[in-house]
Amino acid sequence: MRRSVVPVLTVVGFLLVFWYAAAVWLNAPWAYNKAQRAGETLSFSQVVADTWSQKKPKLPAPHQVVKEVWETTAQKAVTSKRSLIYHSGVTLSATLLGFVLGTGLGILLAVGIVYNRTMDMSVMPWVIASQTIPILAIAPMIIVVLNAVGISGLLPKAMISMYLSFFPVVVGMVKGLRSPEAMQLDQMRTWHASKGQTFWKLRLPSSMPYLFTSLKIAMAASLVGAIVGELPTGAVAGLGARLLAGSYYGQTVQIWSALVMAAVLAACLVGIIGVLQRVMLRRMGMG
Amino acid sequence: MGWIFFAAAAWALGWLLNVWLARQPVTWWSSLAAPVIFGVTLLAVWEGMVRGFEINQVLLPAPTAIAARIGTSADLLWADFAQTVLKGALSGYVIGCGAAFVIAVAVDRFPFLQRGLLPVGNFVAALPVIGMAPILVMWFGFDWQSKAAVVVVMVFFPMLVNTVQGLQAADAMQKDLMRTYAAGYWRTLLKLRLPSAMPFIFNGLKIGTTLALIGAIVAEFFGSPIVGMGFRISTSVGQLTLDLVWAEIFVAALAGSAFYGLMALAEQRVTFWHPSQRN
Numbered sequence: 001m002r003r004s005v006v007p008v009l010t011v012v013g014f015l016l017v018f019w020y021a022a023a024v025w026l027n028a029p030w031a032y033n034k035a036q037r038a039g040e041t042l043s044f045s046q047v048v049a050d051t052w053s054q055k056k057p058k059l060p061a062p063h064q065v066v067k068e069v070w071e072t073t074a075q076k077a078v079t080s081k082r083s084l085i086y087h088s089g090v091t092l093s094a095t096l097l098g099f100v101l102g103t104g105l106g107i108l109l110a111v112g113i114v115y116n117r118t119m120d121m122s123v124m125p126w127v128i129a130s131q132t133i134p135i136l137a138i139a140p141m142i143i144v145v146l147n148a149v150g151i152s153g154l155l156p157k158a159m160i161s162m163y164l165s166f167f168p169v170v171v172g173m174v175k176g177l178r179s180p181e182a183m184q185l186d187q188m189r190t191w192h193a194s195k196g197q198t199f200w201k202l203r204l205p206s207s208m209p210y211l212f213t214s215l216k217i218a219m220a221a222s223l224v225g226a227i228v229g230e231l232p233t234g235a236v237a238g239l240g241a242r243l244l245a246g247s248y249y250g251q252t253v254q255i256w257s258a259l260v261m262a263a264v265l266a267a268c269l270v271g272i273i274g275v276l277q278r279v280m281l282r283r284m285g286m287g
Numbered sequence: 288m289g290w291i292f293f294a295a296a297a298w299a300l301g302w303l304l305n306v307w308l309a310r311q312p313v314t315w316w317s318s319l320a321a322p323v324i325f326g327v328t329l330l331a332v333w334e335g336m337v338r339g340f341e342i343n344q345v346l347l348p349a350p351t352a353i354a355a356r357i358g359t360s361a362d363l364l365w366a367d368f369a370q371t372v373l374k375g376a377l378s379g380y381v382i383g384c385g386a387a388f389v390i391a392v393a394v395d396r397f398p399f400l401q402r403g404l405l406p407v408g409n410f411v412a413a414l415p416v417i418g419m420a421p422i423l424v425m426w427f428g429f430d431w432q433s434k435a436a437v438v439v440v441m442v443f444f445p446m447l448v449n450t451v452q453g454l455q456a457a458d459a460m461q462k463d464l465m466r467t468y469a470a471g472y473w474r475t476l477l478k479l480r481l482p483s484a485m486p487f488i489f490n491g492l493k494i495g496t497t498l499a500l501i502g503a504i505v506a507e508f509f510g511s512p513i514v515g516m517g518f519r520i521s522t523s524v525g526q527l528t529l530d531l532v533w534a535e536i537f538v539a540a541l542a543g544s545a546f547y548g549l550m551a552l553a554e555q556r557v558t559f560w561h562p563s564q565r566n
Contacts (some may be wrong), residue, residue, distance in 0.1 A: 004406060012402050121305065122307050122324065141532050243421055252422065259419070259422075267413075
């Protein structure tokens, strides 16, 4: 773990340098254009300074994005429509609801598939096929249709998150519930354990490492679902709405700050599951 | 009432058939027939429900209506397919996976870079990269180039992480054997390390297929010429011609499954030696 701190920092540093250089390269034409119209000639350092501080740059420099994030999180009231915390909250609630629904559905399906041969043969291939359908493409329709039936707000977005997050859970749990070896299952049989006891005392505990790995993927997918689910609602609230509004008005700094917030959110959510995983598995004697 | 009864009967019949199939010894055709029967059952139930409960065709078209729509607007669907899948998704997929592969092989020579890149790559692969779409549409314009760019960004990191991990898969004993054969870096790479990396590489390629389609379609929500699957979906939703939307979804699902299936087939051919491919 500690061994990789220096290399990671090097790579991140390299990326930052690359970002600043790209900002100069992409924004320079506009700077030259402005100078030409004002009848000035620019020295190289002037160009660099200008490209890093434009109002609507093609690629904002990292410090501009950080400044925007700081202004829209720490310096705005949480209830304000311009606060990124407010928008993150909207997205977060849809993400979490979808995640919980998806995890529940995924575990139920997995139990069915493991215990019922018919389901294993007929449903499992469709679970896999369901993910080759670009569900995000249907997001607009799901939201419009559910709106027409009178379901609006959180639930339609959560449904999209659910669809994206149930798949990794099903696959992981099926693998996990089948992970006990024949020897262990035989042992349960010699103890005359019932089906329920075998499930609660052997299969479920041994599936936990698989479950947590799947949950991390499911959480990331759920966030993507919530963000895309916010696009067709017409930019009302949420990080997806910020992205859309930013792209309508050419507010690149706003887009990037919403992206950074989404990244932070994803990192936090996945991190929390990681911590839970470590604590839980250690308590169960598997860590 | 008749149609609801039809739906219930179709469900019962399909399920009983599958229960019977599951009791038989497994052959290749029964493992293929079971999911097909399940799919047909679902379609029949859908048709029966829509007709039985007289659900408005605007909200949820029946499968037969969608099929009719696919028949009448085949030209339109083909034009959208060519624009989004052939131009946008495929070119982006090839560029993204190719670039990730080359960079992974290059990085592999430097353990320092490798240790730094893997965690960063893993982190970025978990981010909602799709959010880059509006920015890339701004940079590369409305046509398919911007869609390809979104696809490149989306498939790049999963592919990179998988390839870097795959190149570490060959174990020390095998590398030692190559050394005793006096094999140089390139020979070892070609004969040992790339083949043993193939299961990982194909994992990345398979993840990339769905991501590529999603990326190309969602990018069109942020601006596109007046052709393309994402464009058609978002405008048709606005006009409430949902049968056309479902037709597009059908095409997308078909393209996605075919793309994935192709990769899975290639994987079977290339990594026939791997335990997961042997029965």
